[in-house]
Amino acid sequence: MAQQLIMVIDDSVSLREVVGIALRSAGYDVIEACDGKDALDKLHALDGRRMRLIICDVNMPVMDGISFVKQMKQLPEHRFIPIIMLTTESRESRKLEGQLAGAKAWVVKPFRPNQLLRAVAKLILP
Amino acid sequence: MRKAELWIPQLLTLAGPLLVFATDGPPLPVILAAIGFMAAGLAAGRLVAHRNATRLAAARQEADGEIARLTQLYARCVPIWVRQLETVRGEANTEVAQLARIFGEITDKLDRAIGPSRLAHSAAGSVREDIVDELARNGRELETLVGALRDLQSSQKRIVEEIGAEAVCLKDNASDIRRIALNVRVVSLNATIEAARAGDAGKPFAVIVADMRELAARTVEASEMFSRHAERLYGMVGAAFNEQAQTDSRIVSIAGAEVQKVVASSEAAIQRLNHAIAEMEEERRDVREDISQVLVSLQFQDRVSQILSHVTRNLEEMQGYIGNDPQEAVDERQWLERMARDYSTHEEFENRSGTRSAAVQPDGAVTFF
Numbered sequence: 001m002a003q004q005l006i007m008v009i010d011d012s013v014s015l016r017e018v019v020g021i022a023l024r025s026a027g028y029d030v031i032e033a034c035d036g037k038d039a040l041d042k043l044h045a046l047d048g049r050r051m052r053l054i055i056c057d058v059n060m061p062v063m064d065g066i067s068f069v070k071q072m073k074q075l076p077e078h079r080f081i082p083i084i085m086l087t088t089e090s091r092e093s094r095k096l097e098g099q100l101a102g103a104k105a106w107v108v109k110p111f112r113p114n115q116l117l118r119a120v121a122k123l124i125l126p
Numbered sequence: 127m128r129k130a131e132l133w134i135p136q137l138l139t140l141a142g143p144l145l146v147f148a149t150d151g152p153p154l155p156v157i158l159a160a161i162g163f164m165a166a167g168l169a170a171g172r173l174v175a176h177r178n179a180t181r182l183a184a185a186r187q188e189a190d191g192e193i194a195r196l197t198q199l200y201a202r203c204v205p206i207w208v209r210q211l212e213t214v215r216g217e218a219n220t221e222v223a224q225l226a227r228i229f230g231e232i233t234d235k236l237d238r239a240i241g242p243s244r245l246a247h248s249a250a251g252s253v254r255e256d257i258v259d260e261l262a263r264n265g266r267e268l269e270t271l272v273g274a275l276r277d278l279q280s281s282q283k284r285i286v287e288e289i290g291a292e293a294v295c296l297k298d299n300a301s302d303i304r305r306i307a308l309n310v311r312v313v314s315l316n317a318t319i320e321a322a323r324a325g326d327a328g329k330p331f332a333v334i335v336a337d338m339r340e341l342a343a344r345t346v347e348a349s350e351m352f353s354r355h356a357e358r359l360y361g362m363v364g365a366a367f368n369e370q371a372q373t374d375s376r377i378v379s380i381a382g383a384e385v386q387k388v389v390a391s392s393e394a395a396i397q398r399l400n401h402a403i404a405e406m407e408e409e410r411r412d413v414r415e416d417i418s419q420v421l422v423s424l425q426f427q428d429r430v431s432q433i434l435s436h437v438t439r440n441l442e443e444m445q446g447y448i449g450n451d452p453q454e455a456v457d458e459r460q461w462l463e464r465m466a467r468d469y470s471t472h473e474e475f476e477n478r479s480g481t482r483s484a485a486v487q488p489d490g491a492v493t494f495f
Binding site: 010013014017018020021024058087088090091094095098104107108109111112113114119122 | 220229
């Protein structure tokens, strides 16, 4: 059975590695992006593969996470992909921004792998 | 000397009126002297004021110079601090990313070696089932073999008995033939006597009777030989079958014992395998918990990097502000608010207010929208 594909968006290489380790150990396939713009480019270049879920940081250069979510929700072929915001942000105002933009969940770093994986299992597209 | 400069003009200024008030109906020289004192006091005051103004200007110039030097020093230091911070942030990011990558490879190897719990269990379980099935199949085949050997033993015994019965029949037949041959000999003796009585007419008959007697004698010999051969043959076949039966019994006994040993040994091996798998599963759970802890710790580099980048940005903004030689006084509140604009972690907010709490614990609490 093909592995379910998840995109991880974060400007921190080490963070992408950590999330990748947690996801791959649970049997998911992972594709990485370093910011919102990189993520949009990679979504457009998927070439037949189906993205099941996106895990996205908030504070990133070039295009931050909230802007990415808003732009992605404008794309007909991708707007139903569930998005989990994974961030150090502790301000409620930012959390509200994420919710209004269309994110499905908000996880504050540092996270325990099993907590993130439970959220992924709950939201991932079948 | 500075204090004297303050009092002398005032004393001189007051001396004149005091002199006038102290003199009853002051004469003109006293009045002139009083005016002279007042004038001197004013002049002294102006001189002191001029000196103070000069000193103030010099001090201001010195302070301006000091501020300019400090500003210049700050302008030189800030880029160095910024570069140091960026170096620290960059090197830490690079090395922690490398550490995370290597750690990811280690966890992949561990997963391949000991695998997820269900896979390990099912793989081991299927291996166990294969071994048990194989053992059961081998056991059945060995039992079939042992059964076949026992059947062979039974049929061999039956054959020996049949051969024995046949040998007895042959011996009986040989006895019958010997008895018939003896009777024929008796008859031939009687025929010889009668042939002799018949005289010449009985001579041809006597020849035939002699042949018959010889034939009877040879028949007796042949039947005795036949009987001996039959007996010997029975003995040889019996001995051969007995020996074979003993060998087969030994084989059956040994095979049976070996089957039991192999089964017992395999069952013990399976138990050891089960025990080892259970221990490995326990170790695996411990390892996964350790991996989870490491993954949490590796995330702190991201927080460190963010805080350092915010400090760098604040320093650069401060440098820019100072470098533009601002004419207006700095608005501290506005400045602090601008610094906090980029804060994201609660450590940064706490540090700003000076209320730093305990070290950050893993949060990871999920808010679903």
